[in-house]
Amino acid sequence: MQRLFCGRTLAFMGQRITSSYCAPWWLKSPHLQTMLPTFMRKRPQLDFIWERLELKDGDFIDLAWYPRLQAPLVLMMHGLEGSLNSHYASTLVQALSQAGFSVVFMLLRGRGLEPNRLAKSYHSGASADLAEVLAQLKARGQMPAAAVGVSLSANLLLKYLGETGIRSGLKAAVAISTPFQLAVCAKKLEQGFARVYGQYLLKQLKDSYRTKFQRLAEPKPLNLDTLTTIYQFDDQVTAPVNGFLNAADYYQRSSSAQFLGKIQTPTLIIHALDDPFMRPSIVPSAAQTSASVHLEFTEHGGHVGFISGTVPWKLHYWLDERVPAWLRSQLLEAV
Numbered sequence: 001m002q003r004l005f006c007g008r009t010l011a012f013m014g015q016r017i018t019s020s021y022c023a024p025w026w027l028k029s030p031h032l033q034t035m036l037p038t039f040m041r042k043r044p045q046l047d048f049i050w051e052r053l054e055l056k057d058g059d060f061i062d063l064a065w066y067p068r069l070q071a072p073l074v075l076m077m078h079g080l081e082g083s084l085n086s087h088y089a090s091t092l093v094q095a096l097s098q099a100g101f102s103v104v105f106m107l108l109r110g111r112g113l114e115p116n117r118l119a120k121s122y123h124s125g126a127s128a129d130l131a132e133v134l135a136q137l138k139a140r141g142q143m144p145a146a147a148v149g150v151s152l153s154a155n156l157l158l159k160y161l162g163e164t165g166i167r168s169g170l171k172a173a174v175a176i177s178t179p180f181q182l183a184v185c186a187k188k189l190e191q192g193f194a195r196v197y198g199q200y201l202l203k204q205l206k207d208s209y210r211t212k213f214q215r216l217a218e219p220k221p222l223n224l225d226t227l228t229t230i231y232q233f234d235d236q237v238t239a240p241v242n243g244f245l246n247a248a249d250y251y252q253r254s255s256s257a258q259f260l261g262k263i264q265t266p267t268l269i270i271h272a273l274d275d276p277f278m279r280p281s282i283v284p285s286a287a288q289t290s291a292s293v294h295l296e297f298t299e300h301g302g303h304v305g306f307i308s309g310t311v312p313w314k315l316h317y318w319l320d321e322r323v324p325a326w327l328r329s330q331l332l333e334a335v
Helices: 030-040 089-098 127-139 152-167 182-188 194-212 230-241 247-254 256-262 319-331
Strands: 009-012 015-018 049-054 060-066 073-077 102-107 146-150 172-176 267-272 293-298
Touching (some): 060 089, 073 089, 073 152, 089 102, 102 127, 152 172, 152 256, 152 267, 172 319, 182 230, 194 230, 230 247, 267 319
Parallel strands (some): 073 102, 073 146, 146 172, 267 293
Antiparallel strands (some): 009 015
16 A cells, blocks of 8 residues: 555555545544544534424434525435434534535434334444435425435445435435445454444443333343443344344345445545544455445545644544535536
């Protein structure tokens, strides 16, 4: 691998990839890139318009609208245990709005204003939920022009795009910090410093489970204290409540890597090679993707970090520039 100098060209897996992102000299640690935004970033207070969308199976998904008149609509989704309070959420919504887009933020099943009604939950492969939301919006003349997925929802989005091909209904898409191979990522979160992230996410998953099943009957008696890894939680909870045999079946059927070659929607994939949630080995090559996919890898950036800035007290967030700029090139400036 060649070194990436200030957002120029990176040689990776035999391909040369250009990115405009360059990590500052003092912020090349993937862990600082990942953690600083969560604790230091200010979230704008936006006036969202909330809507509850009823699903065919009797459940619901909450949508938060941030509209602009006569503007292309972008649908955005969050990561594992994410919400509008995630550091990238309202900030990127605001950036997209300022760039000339309306935005609808989709809270994945169970992550809305209250726990969902059914035992089933959101998960990395829940592309059917995205398909149903898009179908309902299209039916009432509000079809999004583009979609943006972050982390877990990036995997979900890429899976949807590969499954639907030319029928996606979208004109553009962006996937950020995608766990392309779920089994590899789950195991990575059990090792080294990544275990800190794994335990943090596991605690959140357990808390959400307890909150939800205070109101519902548990599918089966379960002692959450015996589950010590994300893999075990997925094996005992995520997989069975969502119709998978076990964690291995869930990961195999849901991983987006196998769908990348079938994508027909212009799609930008943004990924840092030092993402501490993952291994560089999971990152796809150009040969594994369709011609509609544009790969933008960076040497640094962590997990949904991509922070820039000359001094620590004046941070800038490259995603808020790159994502709107790319969507403008696809939707507003294309000839």
